[in-house]
Amino acid sequence: MKNQADNFINRELSWIEFNKRVLLTSMEKEYKVLDKVKFCSIFSNNLDEFFMVRVASLKAQVEAGINKESIDGLTPKEQLKKINKEVKSLTTLQENYINNELDNELKKQGIFIKRYKELSENQKNWCNNFFTTSIFPLLTPLVVDPAHPFPFISNLSLNLAAVIKDRENSRNQFVRIKIPTKNIDRFIQIPNEIIENSYENHHFFITVEDLIGNNINALFNEMECINYSFFRVTRDADLELKELEADDLLLAVEQSLQKRRLGGDVVRLEVEADIPESILKLLIESISIQKEYIYFCKSLLGLDDLNQLTKINRYDLKENLLIGKTHSQLKYLDSPSNKNFNSIFKILRKQDILLHHPYDLFKTSVEEFINRAADDPLVMAIKITLYRVSKDSPIIAALMRAAENGKEVMTLVELKARFDEDNNIQWAKQLEQAGIHVVYGIIGFKTHTKIALIVRKEKGSLRNYFHIGTGNYNSNTSRFYTDLGLLSTDPDIASDLIELFNYLSGFSKQKSYQKLLVSPSSLREKFIFLIKREIQYAENGKQAEIIAKMNSLVDPEIIQLLYLASQKGVKISLIVRGICCLYPQRKNISENITVISIIGHFLEHSRIFWFCNNDNPEVFIGSADWMRRNLDRRIEAVTPIEDLNLQSKIYNLLQTYMKDNYFAWIMHQDGSYEKKSLGSHKNLSQIELIEKWHNY
Secondary structure, rough: OOOOOHHEEEOOOOHHHHHHHHHHEEEEEEEEHHHHHHHHHHHHHHHHHHHHHHHHHHHHHHHHOOOOOOOOOOOOOHHHHHHHHHHHHHHHHHHHHHHHHHHHHHOOOOEEEHHHHOHHHHHHHHHHHHHHHHHHHOOOOEEEEEEOOOOOOOOOOOEEEEEEOOOOOOOEEEEEOOOOOOOOOOOEOHHHOOOOOOOOOOEEEEEEHHHHHHHHHHHOOOOOEEEEEEEEEEEEOOOOOHHHHOOOOOHHHHHHHHHHOOOOOEEEEEEEOOOHHHHHHHHHHHHOOHHHHHHOOOOOHHHHHHHHHHHOOOOOOOOOOOEEEOHHHHHHHHOOOOOOOHHHHHHHHOEEEEEEOOOEEEOOOHHEEEEEHOOOOOOOEEEEEEOOOOOOOHHHHHHHHHHOOOOOEEEOOOOOOOOOHHHHHHHHHHHHHHHOOEOHHHHHHEOOOEEEEEEEOOOOEEEEEEEEEEEOOOHHHHHEEEEEEEOOOOOOHHHHHHHHHHOOOOOOOOOOOOOOEEEEEOHHHHHHHHHHHHHHHHHOOOEEEEEEEEOOOOOOHHHHHHHHHHHOOEEEEEEEEOOOOOOOOOOOOOOOOEEEEEEEOOHHHOOOOEEEOOOOOEEEOOOOOHHHHHOEEEEEEEEEOOOOOOOOOHHHHHHHHOOOOOEEEEEOOOOOOOEEEOOOOOOHHHHHHHHHHOOO
């Protein structure tokens, strides 16, 4: 085998390659135009988070003098250099596409983003009046002079920097104005009735910053704007928590969030390509940023706001994704008149149910499971882990109602779910006020499990029902994230869940489980065992195969073991949406490994692990990727799927993904990706699953 570093792809560069696939998806000719806009927005939003967390971490290492090499042999400084080069190349590609092809396609479909200077006098008058009545009162110009230091620039805010000339003394002053994009739509719609030759389904917009810029002199009496330009900063937004010293984790997270709002170091400065040199010089000096982290943009700044355009009421311009159905075994629950609480539990006593969202409706399955439990007089207790929850959550409402109904309710709320911390803090407080026992997990670990346990009294004894999933208990994301879930009353797994909840609440030091795979105690060890067992079968000339689907593959130990398995003859098929640090198809290393990435209308979020086991498959689903953080630094739960019919459904699902030649990208031995060849027939996994999942 080659030098170890040569066998691993850099994690950050692999992520950039993933985001490149997202961007290229926005350029797909067959996609509808508002779906293209959506993917452009996702690309930019992904990039913001990447800089706030990953780039910020690498910059901090460089500033601290840390030169530790990544597993692929790059120092933090070397990684940053490659990152900047790759990202600048991609953002240039995005800008050129948006400014030309996408803009033209939007115009063809009757969607126009107008420049102020292009407007007629009548249209300008309308816009100026809108500025005066709806924007002007929100603006606060801040001057920079010896008495007024350069103001703090908040993370991801859009700003106007201007040079203003005082007519009395002819002195120039620098002024900064924050664009109020949280209170005003970024794209302001101009009424059709003042647009010549417009049609009913046409939409005309002007950006809020363009309108402010062209009304800037209204802000300054007896002064004149010499020039102005827009800029945007990205700051380090990762939380630093010293949990071992924190007596109150809730307070510690709240304090850390406040520091995030105030902002960490600037890790990226985005400016307009034609920014005046004098303004740029002042920004560089005031923000203290190196030139390699300055991005000169030829399009709008903050392109994640393009997502606003996808809300246009033109369903002919976007894919219809309202496709979920009630699971066939739960259909009778659709009737509002059905108040038979025993019904859903009666079904689960007879059979396990495998759910696949969004193809199976979350509302009529998982939400219904929790809702029925909340109102069922025989349910004694409900326990659940909450990682990311929607702001208007039916599950939270059901838990509160259950507490009102006298049930014992325990929720674990993960306060450290990145960028959802504030939302989770508010939920935790509301749950506590409702009389629910709220815990925050194990010190030093994020709790990433997706588990719910219902304890029900039946015929004088207690029976446990549960849900274990790959995705969050989030009503919103369940509509466009693909996730699997198991509803069951398996006594061994239920017993494991009781022990796991006791561990999470601090009442147990449980480290071994009957069936459930739990990190950090048993998950890594079990996966290593399962891979090694396939190796043994291959060495003995027996059937050996691994199929695994996940978000990211990073863990070095697992990757090395997969390389060894490939060399021993194990056929390995990997479906990895995002980061993949493994090289497939390399001679004498990974010839038996294939990697594909599915980038489609739904975000592929399910984690599935299928091991041939000499034609006696073992199948697992759960919350963990093959990453160090999932295997070693998080509380994760992965459950076996033992029902043969459900195993068959999962195998057919995996085969559907592997046959995909439309949403699928195939990874080459050099780490690059390209779309699979269409061949004579299109295989669109996500579209096929809309039609066929319920028949698997």
